[in-house]
Amino acid sequence: MATPIVVPALGESVTEATVAKWMKQVGDPVKVDEPLLELETDKVTLEVFATANGTLGEIASPAGSVVAVGTVVGQIADGAAGAKANGSGAPAAKPAAAAAAAAPAPAKAAPAAAPAKAGTPIVVPALGESVVEGTVAKWMKQVGDNVKEGEALLELETDKVTLEVFAAVSGTLSEIAAPAGSVVAVGAVIGQVGGSGAAAGKAAPAAAPAAAPAAPAATGDDLAPAVRKLVAENNLDPAKIPATGKDGRLTKEDILTYLDKQKAAPAAAPAPTPAPVARPAAPPAPAVETPHVPRPLAPNEERVPMSRLRRVIANRLKQAQNSAAMLTTFNEVDMGAVMALRDKYKEGFEKRHKVKLGFMGFFVRAALQALKEIPAVNAEIDGNDIIFKNHYDIGVAVGTEQGLVVPVVRNADKMSLAEIEAKIAELGRRARDGKLAIEELMGGTFTISNGGVYGSLMSTPILNTPQSGILGMHKIQQRPMAVDGKIEIRPMMYLALSYDHRIIDGREAVTFLVRMKDCLEDPQRLILEV
DSSP, X not given: OOEEXXXXXXXXXXXXXXEEEESSOTTOEEOTTOEEEEEEOSSOEEEEEOSSOEEEEEESSOTTOEEETTOEXXXXXXXXXXXHHTOSSHHHHHHHHTHHHHTHHHHHHHHHTHHHHHEEEEEOOOOSBTOOEEEEEEESSOTTOEEOTXXXXXXXXXXXXEEEEEOSSOEEEEEESSXXXXXXXXXXXXXXXESSGGGGGGHHHHHGGGGGGGGGGGTTTTOOHHHHHHHHHTTOOGGGSOOOSGGGOOOHHHHXXXXXXXXXXXXXXXXXOHHHHHOTTOSTTHHHHSOOXXXXXXXXXXXXXXXXXXXXXXXXXXXXXXXXXXXXXXXXEEOHHHHHHHHHHHHHHHHHHSSOOOSHHHHHHHHHHHXXXXXXXXXXXXXXXXXOOXXXXXXXXXXXXXXXXXXXXXXXXXXXXXXXXXXXXXXXXXXXTTOOOGGGGSOOSEEEEEGGGGTOSOOOOOOOTTOSEEEEEOOOEEEEEEETTEEEEEEEEEEEEEEETTTSOHHHHHHHHHHHHHHHHSTHHHHHTO
């Protein structure tokens, strides 16, 4: 029986890849979890692993082929079928001469397929648009533990969300190939579920071949196309570069790390400084990747690694500052009318709609009014074009223990105030529990961040790129204000709009905030849309 070799999920928005090379040829024996071929996308090079023991019976997509996700690129035949793979027409001739000798073979061949049954690989699933890798946060099972189909085995952490990977079959966790803290690519095999704990013994042999393939790197013959291109462009000797890939092969990251290390230590060899010349256009990017020398700790200090989510948040915020012409403008709102309306109707509202009446619903509705008047705030820059969006998907920033996430209220303009409040409450609850789906964190057109819940009086929020605007809400503060020639104590809030000045002019930013101020100080406008 043949087992298909299928192109795995490559990440949302990545629908196809190029077959870089096959590591096995037709007729070669293969084992579960052994790499069969390399696929190359515009973002990453990844390996496809065998999911059964047997023989490589067919290569349907040779090196250089462009293949879509889900395509069958080859077949693994079981032990008995291995003879078929050596020639498409030959099998029929040989059995005729040795029918008697071949008869017992199938009986013995059957046990050879058993290991495939005993080990079902645990594969890193698709992690969302442009996300090609994640970090193993923790394993909920240990080697030897019994697992049931559909039971959570481990947690993966990405820059956007923490998600669980579930068992595809019932059995025993026989191998953990990627312990907690490992960075793993989409489609990578990170463990095995076997029929019994004995299957765990297969983990040891996997480490042995890793040391042997160091020699081929010296020739560069078996390098992936993307790696070979980097080596050629930078005039490098692959034999001198430490390899961390599967079976000792070089990866893109190995090349870039090697170049960054050369660049980080030019003083040690002032005469030959090839690295800076080789990559003249890259100075800004390596700044984050440049190897960092940890400083010594004082007796009362503690060093704790940043989580993956925190590292990506830091990089993206810095990227937003570097890529956008960001500017912030302010206004202030008298919250008296909204507070009075809320106090008057909150009990009836909660009784009827089963959700509390907060302030965020009013701000979302006011923002929608302003976005419709100033469409540039709801748009984004794409190269030399502006994309105006005729839909309103409002991101609401939520603080969690892992960091800030921004779930999206989709089609908010088509929702009632009660529906908006219910959706925000639901998204906030699931964000804090780490239960958000990846799709709920993507595709927003405008973001609202409420620093007031933490006591912030004023701030300049950073854009959630590629969006062009973000609204910062703040603490409601009793302040003396001049009202009709008299001093009154009023509940005031500062509003901050950070925006991309490349697409939004100052006049439009100020008009946006004035429009929100009008709607919040006279909430009837939200009903009448005037």
